[in-house]
Every structure is written in C-alpha cells, then in structure tokens.
Amino acid sequence: MATISLTTDFGTRDWFVGTMKGVILGINPRAGIVDVVHEIPSGDVRAAAFALRASYHYFPKGTVHVAIVDPGVGSNRRVIGVRTSSYSFIGPDNGLLSWALRNETIKEIRSLENPKYFLQPISRTFHGRDIFAPVAAHLSRGVALKNFGPSLTQFLRLPWPNPRIRDDRIEGQVIYVDRFGNAITNIEAASIKESGTPGACIFLEGKRFCRVGLFYQSVPQGKPLGIIGSSGFLELSVNGGNAAQEFRLGTGTAVTLRYQ
C-alpha cells in the first residue's frame, strides 16, 4: 500500500481535505492517506515548511508527500514534483518543500504541467483538489515523475535562519510555536556543546530566562526550562504550562544560549 501524506493550511472546518481524499481514492483505491497537519496558519509557508521538515522522514520509504500552502494559487506560479532517494514531494514552488529537501538526496525535479493527470475543469482556487490530489494519486500508483512535466534544475529555497554559533554562546530565534506553547528554536541539539547536560543558561533580551533541563518535570510545576525537543532543536517550555503565552514568545523571538 502506497502512503500519501498531506500537509496544508486548508483546515478541517470545510470539505476541502475530504474532497482531496475522494479524488485520490477514485484514482488509487489502495492509497493510504495520512494527515500530517491541516491547521497551518493560512498562507504561512514557513510554518508549513518546518512542519514538513519535522515529520516527513518518519514516513515509510516511497511515501508521496503533498504540501500545500499556496497563496499564489491560480496565478502563474509553478507546481513542482521532487523525487529524492527515499520520497516524492509535490507542492507549489514557493519554498514550502525546501527545508525538508535540505536533508535529502535529490534525484529529479519536474514542473508539473501535464493536464492529462489533472482533474478537468481546473478551478482557479482549489488546485489541491484539481492538481495536487490527482497527481499524488497517479504517483502513488507508480506513474514515473518524468511523465508529469519538463525537468527543472532548481526550485525556490527559503533561507534557513542559521543561528550564530560562538565559543561561549549560540544566538538563535524561535521558528515555530506548537499547540502546547512550546517555542521551538533554530538551535540544533548537535550544535550545542555537551548537548542536553546542565550548565547552559537561556537568555531572552539579555535577561536570564531559564536553564536547560532533561525533561519537563526536571523543574517545578509552572517553571520554564530549555529542553531538546523531539524535532532535534532547543525548545523553550514551561512544566505543565504554556511558555509562548506566559512569556510572549513567537516566531522571530531572539533566544541566546550561554555556557557557564
């Protein structure tokens, strides 16, 4: 059974995602469709790029990853398909796929233009249903990517916000806030000296904020800590609380980790 993953900002309040699944199953009744997330803030390409990067590599080899946050839908923006050594990805060419693809060995890039694989007529506003869903379904049935359109040599890449790594500190920022209010930073575990051990302090706006801990309950209930999160990045959390709300953390908030 081929797996198709869906990452969108379509929400689940309307029939949009369900309709895409109907289209997919009409073409490939044996597709296993998995929702990664549909609650990406409307139009937030960077949040979706991070969600895809944090999740895609946990899927079975051969999964077709579909990602759609597409403010340019209906204009002449390009739709791309990228085949790597392990997966296929399809999405608008607006950078959405680029953070996941940083870790992948790219084999083929195509501009998806062949109307043979689209639903007709193509609406102006819902390419998820009319282009992405049928293309994903055909890919999952084994149609080779080269059939979908001409080869490309590159795609749009979002700049990855690299932290500044110094001898005594790392200067980074918040790049994603999750449902629990955990503020995920761009500081990777691998870039921290003696990763995860005590002895490091986190500063916000020059003020000491908290220490790095090993798990939420290593600080008292209601207290903040830094922790290496499940995506492999330093996160700011509150044991039993919501760090982002309580300390007004959001995407872009500057975070400094200092060694003692």
Next chain:
Amino acid sequence: MATISLTTDFGTRDWFVGTMKGVILGINPRAGIVDVVHEIPSGDVRAAAFALRASYHYFPKGTVHVAIVDPGVGSNRRVIGVRTSSYSFIGPDNGLLSWALRNETIKEIRSLENPKYFLQPISRTFHGRDIFAPVAAHLSRGVALKNFGPSLTQFLRLPWPNPRIRDDRIEGQVIYVDRFGNAITNIEAASIKESGTPGACIFLEGKRFCRVGLFYQSVPQGKPLGIIGSSGFLELSVNGGNAAQEFRLGTGTAVTLRYQ
C-alpha cells in the same frame, strides 16, 4: 475497497466520530472511511447540505455517503437511504441530503428501519453510532438497500435559494462562509454572462463592492474581489485576507452582480 464518507456536526473534540469508525470496521474491516467534515455548526442542516453538495461527486463511484446533522435524533423523525446511479446516501430525513440529490438520478429511496442492521441497544442520542455507522458498513459490504426498510416515494427537500437572474444583473445571497472567510454565494458560474471575464461588478446593499477577478492575486494584497470558486459559485474574497470578517458577510447577506 468500499469508501464511506462522513459529514457531521459531531466535531472532533470528543470520541463520537472515532467510535463510529470502530463500529464500521467491526462490520466491514475493509471499508475506507473518509472524513468530509465534522465541524458543521451544531444543528446547521443547510451548511451540511451545502458541504455535501460541494464534495460528494469527487468520491469514487459506489461511495456510501453518510451525513448527520440531526437535531431530531431520538424523536420519530425518519432515517433514509437513497441510492442513485453513482452513490448511496444515508441521513436523517430533514433535507440534509436534498441539495446533493438535486444533481443525481435517483433509483431507490428507503426508510431505514430494520433493527437487524442496528447496534443494540439503540441509544436515544447517538444514532450516528447505533444506526448510521452499522447501516453504512453493511451497505458498503454489498447488502442491498431494499433490506433496510420499506420503499418511499419522496424525502424532505430544502428549498434551494435560487438567485434572481435579470438582463443587467443577478441578485443572490451568501450561502456558506468557509474557513478562509470566503463568502460563497448562490450565483452559479454557468448563470453569469461571459463567466469569469472582467466587466462585472459586485454590489452589497446598493454600494459597489468589488470587481470579478480571475485569481486572488489579480487584486492587490488586502483588496476584495469576486471569484468563481472551486464549488462552481461566485465567492467574495479578499486577497490574503478574510472577506467575511472584514466586511461582515454571513449566510443570507444579499449580493448583486451587475454587468457594466
């Protein structure tokens, strides 16, 4: 694999939808269950009727469409099954299925009464689990509709709010507001002269509101436009914004399209 689609106002905050799926898989382990939408406003039969109408025909032939917005649950309202040339539909007989069925060739209508296909005991408040789920599962396994209850000659139809079509204008109204704040009207693309081309203007309460465009980015960021949406109706949108919130549009808001 048979597909069963679910359209309800049960939400996803509780265990209701998951329980229905458990019941279905207990009867037909090979059913492929697709959520169309569960966030229909509680009791809003018309919103669900529109969601079903906008989505059902994208599903594979043979799909069993289950739709439940059922304020009369537990009273003596009827539950119906309708077989058309392409699909089966089951729902309470309160008009919920009627907008989808306007486009279908109806073959058979049944009152679903045969307790042999229900879960026992039947609760007073959750027929989704005790009646709709098991009936859908048995239908998806190939049990013929005639086994579920006596034949009917009709079902309750919600009046479809036809717009008034004049030589120089169409007078319609908003019938659904989606997650993005797009206000979907009852003005069908096919009823507009020179559909989708410039030259038409949209008026709200006698005041000029916006032009009809081809895609969101055909107007500057933050500006409103009319656009033929993916359901085949004129929608009022804001490029990168929320039209319903910004302009207080809701179900019933009068919308006039005028030719120049």
Next chain:
Amino acid sequence: MATISLTTDFGTRDWFVGTMKGVILGINPRAGIVDVVHEIPSGDVRAAAFALRASYHYFPKGTVHVAIVDPGVGSNRRVIGVRTSSYSFIGPDNGLLSWALRNETIKEIRSLENPKYFLQPISRTFHGRDIFAPVAAHLSRGVALKNFGPSLTQFLRLPWPNPRIRDDRIEGQVIYVDRFGNAITNIEAASIKESGTPGACIFLEGKRFCRVGLFYQSVPQGKPLGIIGSSGFLELSVNGGNAAQEFRLGTGTAVTLRYQ
C-alpha cells in the same frame, strides 16, 4: 487488517499525530489507524480516561488501543501494555487506562521497556512517536506482549467517582462536558430506578433544575432536561442549546436525581 486506535492530547494543530501514523505504517503498512480523539485538554488524564472508557468497546476485537496523556513524559514513569480477553491497551501508567480496564478481563500486564521495539534515538518529549507508535505497530503485527518487557501484577488506578445511591435519590457529579455542552454525570442508567421513565427530577445546589426526558425534543427548544446519554450515563442537556455554558456546569458540579 489490524486496527490501532489513538486517544491523545496532542491536538491536530501540529504534525505530532501524523508523524505517529507515519511511524506505524513504516512498521505495519496494513494497520488501520483510527483517531478516537486528540483534543483532550492538555494533561487532563481523567478526561482521556473517560473518553477511552466510552469508546473502546465499539472497536473490533483485537484492536490495539493507544492512549497518551502523559505529563510525566521523559521522567521515569512507566509505560504499560495490558492485554484483555478482547483488546490490547498501551499507555503511560498514570491511571489513563484504568477506567476502560474496569470492564475488562485482564490477561497480562507488562512494563514496556524493550528498546528493540522503540525508535532510536528516543526523544525526551515525544514518546508517542518513539515508543507508543512503534510498540503499537509491532503489537498489531502479532508480536506477543511478553516480548516488550517484564510482567507486572498491577497498574495505577484512578478512583472512579461513585455516586451515592439512596432510596429517594442519587447524588452524583459531572465527569465530562462534551462539544455540545452536554454535561455527562457519573450516574449510570442501570443505577436509576425505572430508568428513563418520567417521574425523576434533577436538582443542582438544592434547586430543582429539570426533569428526565426521553429525547432532546421532549422539552421545548431552549429548555434543559436530563437524558440517558449514549455512554450509558445521565447527562444534563438543553434542547438545541449548550447546557454547560448556559448553566455553568463543569467537571465536579454536584448533581442530584430525586424520585417523586
């Protein structure tokens, strides 16, 4: 096809649940994964315990029920697997499984410790992905529970809030409020004399509140009633309204049912 059910407080706003499904399908591509609910209030073990209890027995025999509300994740709290005559359950040993297990015949309890069945490296904060998902997938493929860790003789049980049953009344409390604002109490249908018949009255804080009815529409629109809900407990509802909001009912609210 083996069914795996998921009950968590992970929400659907982020990629957490989708990632778990990716992990499961990588190990057992034939698993049928069903979301029971992911919107349990963050850290609310009792709400999840009730949701699981209300839903698990509607699933096919052999289902692997995964339940995760786990404030102690990353500390040395135990993860347990419980096999009963009909199902397997896995969850943190914090009482989450205990209300469902009250009704089950327990065959085997294990501490899930065998790293052979975990994803490596194990994160400190997302055991749903690294421990629960792969263990559930292996169980659903038929790996015997004894392989996952040492046998236990017991697990943590949440006290079930028994109502006080008197000759002329039952004194209970609200234990769950659902999406519709129905306040589910701990008063079981079976404990009520002449269950569901008129003649019983519900009191809140000593004041007469409403009668017990047979279905929502047995009282006028907007009026409260008691009703035997789909989980088998007395619920307080408003016909067409939200009882919890209108009457400030919440978990713990004292509810007395009096016979006339």
